[in-house]
Amino acid sequence: MLFLKRNMPRVISVLILVIVFSLFAVNVFAAGENFGQNAYTWLQSQIWFIALLIVAVICVPFIMKKMWMQLAGFLVLAAIVLYIVNDPTALKSLGSTIWSKIFN
Incomplete structure (x- = not known):
């Protein structure tokens, strides 16, 4: 926790840079006729890797503390x-299956 307190400005600046570069990347990779659908498709493909990175970062303290x-x-x-x-x-x-099991 002390590491995070000392390096919080760096963490925030890195997060801001990632968000800014992601916004620029959306314009590049989602360009075309249907911008909204292209942006959704591109973000949906990228969000899995972001979630995987978050899982890996959260697993590190569990491993370090055994x-x-x-x-x-x-x-x-x-x-x-x-x-x-x-x-x-x-x-x-899954939600529709649970709903049909409960109320039908």
Whole structure:
């Protein structure tokens, strides 16, 4: 935690740079007739890698502190979240299945 307190300005500046470069990249990779659909497709393909990076960063403290059970639980939860991020229609079909089981 002390590391994060000391380096918070650097972390914030890196996050701002990533956001700015991502906005420029959207203009480059989503150019064309249908900008909205192209931007959605490009962002959907990139968000999985961002989520994977977040999972990796969160796993590091668990590994460093040798908290193996918490790491296993987090990896199960992360696998579910990454699956939903990779295929958002799976969440919709899961919700409709649960709804039909409860109310029909």
